[in-house]
Amino acid sequence: MTLRSTNPFENLLRLQRDLERSVGSPILGLGGPTAVFPPINVFNDRDGVVIRAEVPGFAADQIEISAENQSLVLKGERPADTHSKSGSYHRRERQHGSFARSLALPHGLDVVKASAECRDGLLTIRIPKSEATKPKQIPVSAAA
Numbered sequence: 001m002t003l004r005s006t007n008p009f010e011n012l013l014r015l016q017r018d019l020e021r022s023v024g025s026p027i028l029g030l031g032g033p034t035a036v037f038p039p040i041n042v043f044n045d046r047d048g049v050v051i052r053a054e055v056p057g058f059a060a061d062q063i064e065i066s067a068e069n070q071s072l073v074l075k076g077e078r079p080a081d082t083h084s085k086s087g088s089y090h091r092r093e094r095q096h097g098s099f100a101r102s103l104a105l106p107h108g109l110d111v112v113k114a115s116a117e118c119r120d121g122l123l124t125i126r127i128p129k130s131e132a133t134k135p136k137q138i139p140v141s142a143a144a
Contacts, residue, residue, distance in 0.1 A: 037099050038074065038123070048128035049109060053101075056121035057094075063123060067111040072125070074101045108133035 038053040053074060055063060064075040077098040083089070105111070110130040117124050 038076075038101065040101070040103070042103065048126060049106065051103065051123075051125040051127075053123040053125075054121060055118065055123050058118070058121070058123075060118040063118060065114075065116055065125060067105070067114065067127075070105050070107065072103045072105055072111075072127075074103075074123075075099065 040053045080096040114127040
């Protein structure tokens with residue numbers, strides 16, 4: 001890339017366009033070279049781990065979740081839009097295709113008791129702590 005303008009903002013915009021063109025857009029792409037889809041948040045609560053993933057336009061039966069060897073795998077597929085054969089697209093930004101995302105899970109979780117819910121484009125997965133890792137109350141007795 002060569003700088004062609006004395007306007008630094010124009011140069012930055014050109015650089016951004018060149019980068020998007022060369023590596024794909026991580027915002028729109030389901031599976032481009034640098035795409036991270038679905039975007040997720042992972043956090044602890046008092047009962048275990050909660051994973052929230054944005055999956056707009058996906059039905060619950062289009063998402064597959066599996067856990068194996070301390071990792072969680074999210075998979076899904078968005079079918080291509082069908083349109084009238086007599087027309088053509090003016091603009092096509094909605095991507096289609098499949099995705100797979102793998103996350104390392106912390107030790108001490110009971111994946112057998114995990115649950116998942118998909119509502120309004122937000123997938124929420126809850127994985128409780130195993131009983132062995134939960135804090136235990138130890139009673140103190142008075143010495144005689």
